[in-house]
Amino acid sequence: MEMDDLRRVVREYVVKEYVEEGVEIDITDTTPLISGGIVDSFSMVSLKRFLEKKYAIKIPDAQATPDAFDSVTRIADLVARIRSATAQAS
Amino acid sequence: MATDVLVGEEHLAKVRTYFRQELDAARSAGLLREERYIHSAQAAEIDVEFPSGAEPRHVVNLCSNNYLGLSSHPEVIAAAHAGLETRGYGLSSVRFICGTQDVHRELEQRLTTFLGTEATLLFPSCMDANAGVFEALFGEDDVLIADRLVHASIVDGMRLCKAMQDTFKHSDMAHLEEKLQEHAGRRFRVIVTDGVFSMDGDLAKLDEIVALADRYGAIVFVDDSHATGFMGRTGRGTHEHKGVFGRIDLITTTLGKALGGASGGCVSGRAELVAMCRQRARPYLFSNTVPPVIVAGALKVLELIGRTTERRDTLERNTAYWRRGLTEAGFDIKPGESPIVPVMLYNARLAQEVARDLFAEGIYVVGFFFPVVPKGQARIRTQLSAAHEIHHLDRALAAFVAVGRKHGILGKDKKALLEMYGA
Numbered sequence: 008m009e010m011d012d013l014r015r016v017v018r019e020y021v022v023k024e025y026v027e028e029g030v031e032i033d034i035t036d037t038t039p040l041i042s043g044g045i046v047d048s049f050s051m052v053s054l055k056r057f058l059e060k061k062y063a064i065k066i067p068d069a070q071a072t073p074d075a076f077d078s079v080t081r082i083a084d085l086v087a088r089i090r091s092a093t094a095q096a097s
Numbered sequence: 098m099a100t101d102v103l104v105g106e107e108h109l110a111k112v113r114t115y116f117r118q119e120l121d122a123a124r125s126a127g128l129l130r131e132e133r134y135i136h137s138a139q140a141a142e143i144d145v146e147f148p149s150g151a152e153p154r155h156v157v158n159l160c161s162n163n164y165l166g167l168s169s170h171p172e173v174i175a176a177a178h179a180g181l182e183t184r185g186y187g188l189s190s191v192r193f194i195c196g197t198q199d200v201h202r203e204l205e206q207r208l209t210t211f212l213g214t215e216a217t218l219l220f221p222s223c224m225d226a227n228a229g230v231f232e233a234l235f236g237e238d239d240v241l242i243a244d245r246l247v248h249a250s251i252v253d254g255m256r257l258c259k260a261m262q263d264t265f266k267h268s269d270m271a272h273l274e275e276k277l278q279e280h281a282g283r284r285f286r287v288i289v290t291d292g293v294f295s296m297d298g299d300l301a302k303l304d305e306i307v308a309l310a311d312r313y314g315a316i317v318f319v320d321d322s323h324a325t326g327f328m329g330r331t332g333r334g335t336h337e338h339k340g341v342f343g344r345i346d347l348i349t350t351t352l353g354k355a356l357g358g359a360s361g362g363c364v365s366g367r368a369e370l371v372a373m374c375r376q377r378a379r380p381y382l383f384s385n386t387v388p389p390v391i392v393a394g395a396l397k398v399l400e401l402i403g404r405t406t407e408r409r410d411t412l413e414r415n416t417a418y419w420r421r422g423l424t425e426a427g428f429d430i431k432p433g434e435s436p437i438v439p440v441m442l443y444n445a446r447l448a449q450e451v452a453r454d455l456f457a458e459g460i461y462v463v464g465f466f467f468p469v470v471p472k473g474q475a476r477i478r479t480q481l482s483a484a485h486e487i488h489h490l491d492r493a494l495a496a497f498v499a500v501g502r503k504h505g506i507l508g509k510d511k512k513a514l515l516e517m518y519g520a
Contacts, residue, residue, distance in 0.1 A: 025266075027266050027267065027269070028266070028269060043472065044467060044471045044472035044473070047245070049243075049245070049252050049262075049264060050245055050264045052262050052263065052264075053263050053264060056263075
């Protein structure tokens with residue numbers, strides 16, 4: 008359930024932030040975002056910042072790779088892993 | 098431990114193998130860039146050797162940035178010769194040691210007047226200006242908010258700067274306004290845009306951007322490389338065209354397109370900002386001065402376009418003629434006002450085939466596809482020049498129609514083209 012919510016939040020942000028007005032595209036949890044040309048690495052920083060603020064986490068630059076940000080599922084998995092590691096450390 | 102460390106010839110073989118494989122992969126994907134060798138001066142008609150080793154073909158050139166047709170203008174060449182004779186070939190120095198001549202000062206003053214700013218600083222290229230300006234002026238307390246389609250050199254320049262980076266959807270003023278609100282706490286908010294976007298040929302909404310900057314207290318940065326010299330009634334640039342002449346805080350532009358086409362660029366804008374670039378911008382501080390021969394040529398260009406608007410008027414007429422001709426022939430073009438006219442084909446292979454067939458018909462154009470443009474947005478980018486005469490454009494239109502018929506693309510919209518060829 009929590010992962011479902013996480014994916015929904017990511018998906019909604021991606022649609023709002025990256026899909027241009029008038030462009031018809033259905034963003035699913037597995038839609039390739041970066042390799043599919045929907046999000047470029049230049050614009051990706053706002054998504055990273057959004058996730059860090061929303062979930063009070065720090066995504067290390069080494070983990071914020073185009074591969075890790077290439078779909079809603081991968082992004083949600085990354086956030087969940089970092090949240091889990093942060094919770095264990097604290 | 099490090100028993101597998103290779104040295105000498107074995108190490109060199111490893112390096113060569115790695116990069117050969119990278120190049121082979123690019124070749125297999127059809128993404129390898131190849132140069133075309135031109136056997137003549139830049140002009141509306143040129144002699145092009147392609148592929149390498151082939152007999153040069155005499156073709157109509159529809160892909161240069163020679164917007165005003167001044168790249169090989171006799172008065173510009175004569176002025177460059179005179180500059181070479183009186184100020185020498187090179188200065189063997191960066192600007193601030195012993196590389197600034199009186200002509201550099203004169204060109205900076207003339208550009209300031211032309212662009213309607215307060216001060217100007219020359220750089221070896223506009224790429225260098227964009228690489229240097231952000232890092233010189235902004236830091237971690239600031240935010241740079243860029244249109245998502247800005248030129249690659251701006252992206253690189255922003256990445257060299259410690260300021261927070263953000264982007265807004267292409268020309269989406271509501272999204273830009275959201276970003277200005279989101280970053281209200283930053284010391285300086287800088288709106289970053291091209292004046293004319295190089296791949297689509299559309300214009301930034303500079304009037305609306307300046308209004309937003311006024312409302313929220315933001316700095317406006319514009320790279321006007323594809324506009325300086327011809328956009329606007331007297332060719333000053335996109336800011337003149339959009340009625341905000343004198344209201345842009347920072348402009349970068351190039352001498353390498355309409356203004357003679359050799360090389361060189363500049364940052365122009367508010368006096369204090371330009372003065373700080375003179376102190377801190379690393380490409381200015383650590384690379385050679387613009388050669389005197391180019392400075393002399395650029396001064397002549399500014400004199401020529403200051404005398405009359407005839408060239409930019411011709412370019413405007415050529416652009417309208419070409420856009421109308423392509424539209425009536427049934428091509429899907431990006432609408433707009435600039436002399437960059439993209440013919441949309443959407444499929445990368447189709448774009449390459451159409452470019453190849455046009456070359457065979459005597460028309461020189463280049464196909465653009467991912468990653469230069471977004472996936473599924475492949476196109477032929479055509480560019481007009483004041484050097485074109487109507488017979489050039491008629492010949493090019495006839496060739497486009499012949500090649501368009503061959504591929505069955507005339508009268509087809511995006512949906513139909515995607516159905517026929519895929520993305």
